[in-house]
Amino acid sequence: MGKKRKKSLNLPSSRRQQRSTVDNCFHGEILDRLMHELCKGIETAKKSKGGLSEKIWIKQQFSIGVNDVTRLLERMPRSGNNGHPPQSIQLQAILVAVDCSPKLLTKHIPVMAASRRVPVICIKDDKGGSFRLGALVKLKTSLSIGIKAKGTKINQVIDKFLNDKEFKVSDDVVIENM
Template sequence: MGKNPKSSSHPVAPLQSKPNQDISYEGERLDELLLSIQREIKTTRDLNAESLPEKFWLKKQFAIGVNEVTRVLERMTPCGDSARLMNPNYKTCTVKLQAILLTANCNPRWLTNHVPTLAMSRKVPLILVKDKEGSLRLGELVSLKTAIAIGIKANGSPINQLIDEILQRTT
């Protein structure tokens, strides 16, 4: 018997790691990851003599929140250029994500169910933060109370170099 195509189009299963795509961090490993990212953000911000307020500087470096991450992912060209073949007037997005930090304990789960699928279709690595207070810890990175998802924009910054190193170590 075949599967119902309707039921497979909306995944409701809990987030799970896929080889070479999603990376999970918890415990001491998570502490080290977040601390190194936080240090790099502070160092990069201090080195940048731009007169931008912190809020605007962070917006140039990150897509903050599920809605913003989703928006950027949807504007990125899916792998295989299927969007361009279907619509010749399709415009490529100027903003690309290097990786996404996503809390694994989001409640309700449906808020983030679509992110892993979108990320995989755009070949953007997903870094799952497995911690009871994951949204609080991600929020600290971007000077907010909480954040469920943070997309790291690929713009050649030292933060991107750190994320590259982290992704290289895990593959």
């Protein structure tokens, strides 16, 4: 028997970005401000929901859970693929709680989002990021929430968060547009 050689891993740039993105989690004052602004945006957007029940309205605004977010990402065309017509549902951003166990549950989301150029916002909280995400959509917990691009007040809050330097408390935490 011969010696086994280790294979060197030449990870694509999206996987290298994924490693650095997971290290850049939002917590503390930045997270509190984001969650506060999102709650205000949700309450403002609810006023224009018409005759829809709250549960149906939330499903129209958000993709809730790892499976649903993954399904929507799979249906979105890759960023360099011009052959497919644009899908009717596009994700503006994805919120991911990094306090899940095992980590493999959400590990694929940043990689898939990178190929579709959807920014990923990692949430880390001592009280449990999954509890904070769940509270946004009236659930006990949620590991990931995709925000659908619908042009509502919720989308304006996310745009402000992604683009406005004043919204962020410190410059050491960055969101990478993947």
